[in-house]
Amino acid sequence: MDNAKIKNILILVIGGTGNEPEALRQSLEYFGYFVAIKYIGRPNDLTSVLKGDLPFDADCIILSCHGEDGEIIMPVLGEEVYEPDEPKGNITASDIDKYLKLKDKLILNLGCTTGEKDLAKAFSKKNTYIASDDYIEGSAALYFAVSLFYEMSKGTDLDKAYKTSKETDSETKLFKIFR
Template identity: 40%
Template sequence: MSKPVMNVALVCGPDCDMEVQAFRASLEYFGVRVFTYWVGRPNDLIDVLSGKDLYPNTDIIILCFHGDEGQFIMPELEESIYEPGEPKGDFGPEEIRHFAKLAGKVVIGTGCSVGKLETAQAFLDSGCEVYIGPNDYPDGNDALMFVLRLFHDLIQNNRSVKEAFQNAKSLDAEMDMFQLYENGQQSSRK
């Protein structure tokens, strides 16, 4: 492999493996070095978001999870399986603020409603440079096409994240639910 154009962390939540496989194959075709993280328990996600298990020089983190009401749906474990201090239930703004350390990163959430303002602000509070996610409930195909168009523009056309974001939103009316947040201010509109 020649020098990759960027390093991407692809984080797979429960029942999102087909989306992750589609992203990985496409991004690698674009020349991206992809590191896939399989989340089987909350501590797996915490290790990525805290940087403990994040590949050095990761440029972008894609969180492939189902979402609801601004929270990432987490695996449900039998009570005795949880480790001491490991959060139970879904992962929302409170957990993000508590565990995430994402200074200078671009983070994309593909799950339903994970682009709500409170969730986005939690990522920005963790040091994240840019956070992108849908504030409503997109069809899975829309999330896939949005992210692929975004990366195509970033890599093939050498566009900035903001420019690539605007072009990805222009695919069709369903893409309007994707929001870009930066420095605590929403920037999804021209």
């Protein structure tokens, strides 16, 4: 992926991630990126984005979320609130396989364990995917993202920016890149 193409970033907020999305947006806009935030309230909000229904032509999608056991933790809705055929429970690799139509995007997932093999494989079929393969401290995930985009804003290629950003400490080393 040519990071010179990365100009427009969409942050998807899934669940309660504190001020992480706002901190990311402020930092990345300061680096010169156009950044928008979309709050995901239900599984179909996420699946529509995965299918390509984007509010603008985003080059990069950042998932500000929580993860567990290689799944994206989704808010629980009342049974009567789910729409027909809407995924229930956490988003799994099979859900990503089913819904992901995006291609040639950089997808950065800040949720714990979202870099585990099956989920990473599903996201990286047609995209570059970066995620932690274990339980990462939240501030380290934020730092990694800010560092990655800072490096790329200076013209550093994605691979070098990734290597620089992950070498900070034992927490940032948990991020892996998948293609």
